[in-house]
Amino acid sequence: MAFPAGFGWGAATAAYQVEGGWDADGKGPNVWDTFTHQGGERIFKNQTGDVACGSYTLWEEDLKCIKQLGLTHYRFSLSWSRLLPDGTTGFINQKGIDYYNKIIDDLLANQVTPIVTLYHFDLPQALEDKGGWLSVATIESFNEYARFCFSTFGDRVKQWITINEANLFALLAYDLGMFPPAIPHQGTGGYQAAHNLIKAHARAWHSYDSLFRKEQKGMVSLSLFAGWVEPADPNSVSDQEAAKRTLAFHLDFFAKPIFIDGDYPEVVKSQVAAMSQKQGYPSSRLPEFTEEEKRMIKGTADFFAVQYYSSSLVKHQENDKGELGIFQDAEIEIFPDPSWINLGGIYVVPWGIRKLLKYIKDTYNNPVIYITENGFPQGDPAPLDDTQRWEYFRQTFQELFKAIHLDKVDLKLYCAWALLDNFEWRQGYSLRFGFFHVDFEDPERRRVPYTSAKEYAKVIRNNGLEGHP
Ligand code: BGC
Numbered sequence: 001m002a003f004p005a006g007f008g009w010g011a012a013t014a015a016y017q018v019e020g021g022w023d024a025d026g027k028g029p030n031v032w033d034t035f036t037h038q039g040g041e042r043i044f045k046n047q048t049g050d051v052a053c054g055s056y057t058l059w060e061e062d063l064k065c066i067k068q069l070g071l072t073h074y075r076f077s078l079s080w081s082r083l084l085p086d087g088t089t090g091f092i093n094q095k096g097i098d099y100y101n102k103i104i105d106d107l108l109a110n111q112v113t114p115i116v117t118l119y120h121f122d123l124p125q126a127l128e129d130k131g132g133w134l135s136v137a138t139i140e141s142f143n144e145y146a147r148f149c150f151s152t153f154g155d156r157v158k159q160w161i162t163i164n165e166a167n168l169f170a171l172l173a174y175d176l177g178m179f180p181p182a183i184p185h186q187g188t189g190g191y192q193a194a195h196n197l198i199k200a201h202a203r204a205w206h207s208y209d210s211l212f213r214k215e216q217k218g219m220v221s222l223s224l225f226a227g228w229v230e231p232a233d234p235n236s237v238s239d240q241e242a243a244k245r246t247l248a249f250h251l252d253f254f255a256k257p258i259f260i261d262g263d264y265p266e267v268v269k270s271q272v273a274a275m276s277q278k279q280g281y282p283s284s285r286l287p288e289f290t291e292e293e294k295r296m297i298k299g300t301a302d303f304f305a306v307q308y309y310s311s312s313l314v315k316h317q318e319n320d321k322g323e324l325g326i327f328q329d330a331e332i333e334i335f336p337d338p339s340w341i342n343l344g345g346i347y348v349v350p351w352g353i354r355k356l357l358k359y360i361k362d363t364y365n366n367p368v369i370y371i372t373e374n375g376f377p378q379g380d381p382a383p384l385d386d387t388q389r390w391e392y393f394r395q396t397f398q399e400l401f402k403a404i405h406l407d408k409v410d411l412k413l414y415c416a417w418a419l420l421d422n423f424e425w426r427q428g429y430s431l432r433f434g435f436f437h438v439d440f441e442d443p444e445r446r447r448v449p450y451t452s453a454k455e456y457a458k459v460i461r462n463n464g465l466e467g468h469p
Contacts (some may be wrong), residue, residue: 002462002463002464003400003401003404003463003464004404004412005463006412007411007412007413007414007463008072008073008113008370008412008413008414008415009070009071009072009073009413009414009456009459009460009463010071010072010073010074010075010115010413010414010415010416011066011069011071011074011075011415011416011417011418011419011435011456012074012075012076012115012372012373012415012416012417012418012419013055013062013075013076013077013418013419013420013422014076014077014117014120014121014122014164014422015076015077015078015079015082015120015122016030016032016049016052016079016120016121016122016423017049017052017053017120017418017422017423017424017425018052018053018055018062018076018419018420018422018423019049019052019053019054019055019056019079019082020049020050020051020052020053020054020055020056020057021051021054021056021057021082022048022049022050024056024095025093025095025096026085026093026095026096027079027081027082027085027093027096028081028082028084028085028086028087028093028124028125028126029081029124029125030079030080030081030122030123030124030125031121031122031123031124031125031128031132031180031181032049032121032122032180033048033049033050033125034125034128034180035179035180035181035182036048036049036050042182042426043425043426043427043428044426044427044428044429044430045428045430047423047428047429048423049423051440051445052422052423053420053421053422053438053445053447054445055420056099058445059099059102059103059106061445061447062419062420062447063106063107063110064447065419065420065435065436065447065449065453066107066110066112066419067110067112068449068453068457069419069435069453069456069457069460070457070460070461071112071460072111072112072113072460073112073113073114073115073159073413073415074107074112074113074114074115074419075114075115075116075117075161075372075373075415076103076114076115076116076117077116077117077118077119077120077122077164078100078116078117078118078149079096079122080118080119080122080123080124080145081122081124081125081126082096082099083096083097083100083145083148083149083152084124084145084148085124085126086124086126086127087123087124087126087127087141087145088126088141088144089144089145089148092148097152100153101153104116104153104156104157105156108156113158113159114156114157114159115159115160115161115370115372115415116149116153116157116159116160116161117160117161117162117163117164117223118142118145118146118149118160118161118162118163118204119142119145119162119163119164120164121164121169121173121179121425123138127141128180128181132173132174132181132193133170133173133174133192133193133196133197134174134185134189134192134193134196135196136196136199138196138200139196139199139200139203140203142162142200142203142204143200143203143204143207146162146203146204146207146208147204147207147211150207150208150211150212150216151211151212154208154212154216154218155216157218158216158217158218158219159218159219160208160218160219160220160221161220161221161222161223161305161372162200162201162204162205162220162221162222163197163200163201163222163223164222164223164307165223165224165225165307166194166197166198166201166222166223166224166254167194167224167225167250167251167253167254168225169193169197170190170191170193170194170197171190171326173193174189174190174192174193175187175188175189175190175191175193175325175326176190177189178426179425179426186324186325186326187285187324187325187326187328187329188285188324190326191272191285191286191287191326192287194253194254195287195289197254198254198257198258198297199293199296199297201222201258201300202258202296202297202300203296204220205220205300205301206296206300208220219302219303220300220301220302221301221302221303221304221305221370222254222258222301222305223305223306223307223372223373224251224254224255224305224306224307225250225306225307225309226247226250226251226306226307226308226356226360227250227308227309227310227311227312227352227356228308228311228312228349228352228353228355228356228359229243229246229247229311229312229313229314229334230243230311230312230313230314231243231313231314231315232313232314232315232335233315236315236316238315238316239314239315239316241316242314242315242316242317242330242331242332242333243314244267245267245271245330245331245332246312246314246330246332246334247359248265248267248268248330249268249271249326249327249329249330249332251306252265252268252363253265253268255304255360255363255364257289257294257297257298258297258298258299258300258301259299259301259304259364259365259367260298260364261294261298262289262293262294262295262296262297262298263289263294264286264289268286268329268330269284269286271329271330271331272284272285272286272329273286275319275322275328275329278322279322279324285329301367302368303367303368303369303370303412304360304364304367304368304369304370305369305370305371305372306356306357306360306369306370306371306372307371307372307373307374307417308352308353308356308371308373308374309346309373309374309375310336310346310347310348310349310352311336311340311347311349311352311355312334312335312336312347313334313335313336313337314332314333314334314335315332315333316331316332316333317331317332317333318331319331343376343377343378343388343389343392344376344377344378344379344431344432345377345427345431346376346377348376348392350392350395350396350398350399351399353371353374353396353399353400353403354399354400354402354403354407357369357400357403357407357409357411358403358407358409360409361407361408361409361410366409366410367410368410368412369409369410369411369412370411370412370413370415371400371411371413371414371415372413372415373415373416373417374396374414374415374416374417375416375417375418375433376389376392376393376433377424377431377432377433378431378432379430379431379432380429380430380431380432382421382432382437382450384437384448384449384450384451385450385451386450386451386452387451389450389452390451390452390455393416393452393455393456394455394465397414397459397464397465398465400414401464401465416435416456417433418433418434418435419434419435419436420434420435420436420438420447421433421434421436421437421438421440422434422438434450435449435450435452435453435456436448436449436450436453437449437450
């Protein structure tokens, strides 16, 4: 009836989305500080993360929420530019170290295991100014930062995520230009950034492996965003192929090099090469890894961290005009099933998570899997009695239960997004994902539990749903 003994129940946040204190105590600016301060209506009501949930000064309040839920794990991210204001170890901000030391120590004192993300979308502006993730130099900067974090916090942190949703981030920031630096390079920037992100992750993993693992005995991975996809017409072979290509371009694009053989999926290589040729490029827009790089990348993850929010239908969409873009290269069109419930822009498809987990098990040799994010938003104003939203969490837990017991997926941890309502990137404060409501007008940023918080606490206490399945 219950989840396996020792199953991890967590909740997550990310530095820029909750901390505030954007220029407090020597923190350097990052790309989200710059982007939000530029205005221009790209973000809901030009809102910023300058104060957000105020977690930089209100950590004790966050800890109370964590204890109220009874979390076994808390996932949060370090702000790179709070620790290293210009992105390099040339100057180290002790106040930043103190802040994260306190979080880590308080968690451990309360028997909560920290899962620490090194990088959750917030590149120090100084590094963006030098080319950001389009530049190979950022690989070494990231490695330097990762080593600094392992050596500073790794005596107590044993579970590390190098880069959050590296795949979605490359697309949003450097291909579509929706996230800072917000300069679209459709069909080229996403691949270039992804190439550098994969190498940066692998370098950091090797640093851990060779310099810290023996003594610290921790685990390092990166988290990947993945939606499940179904062929729009299940009987159409071309839609079935399109569904496979969608997973290849989104999830396998990062997962295959890292978990299998150091290289991109064949279908991605051949599609991009063919399309590039059609467009008159002298070579494929998808960069290639050298043999040495492939060896360096292969096998650089100690568990599979996946973040699932929703699913889509997909159909083949021929790119006969040779248009530029990742979806265009994949020749897919994705859309929701009209019967799915739309909650704050996310289509609720709890069964998709089970299929995704099975796919990861079958494709990646039955790895240990952590769900490092999953959640459901409410629009603002959000009722404290969020019974409907809780129902989706409940259905999700039923699916996880089946994945573990029927599909024999080695799922060890579930982290919900998010501990608190927070700054939801381009949606600002208009979408609320928290177990705790935060009043962003209130200078004290009081945290008040939603119904979901009370229900989640029960699930954690019982290590599963009552009366399950
Ligand atoms: C990100 C979070 C974000 C969440 C909800 C994920 O893509 O990692 O930062 O808030 O989705 O949209």
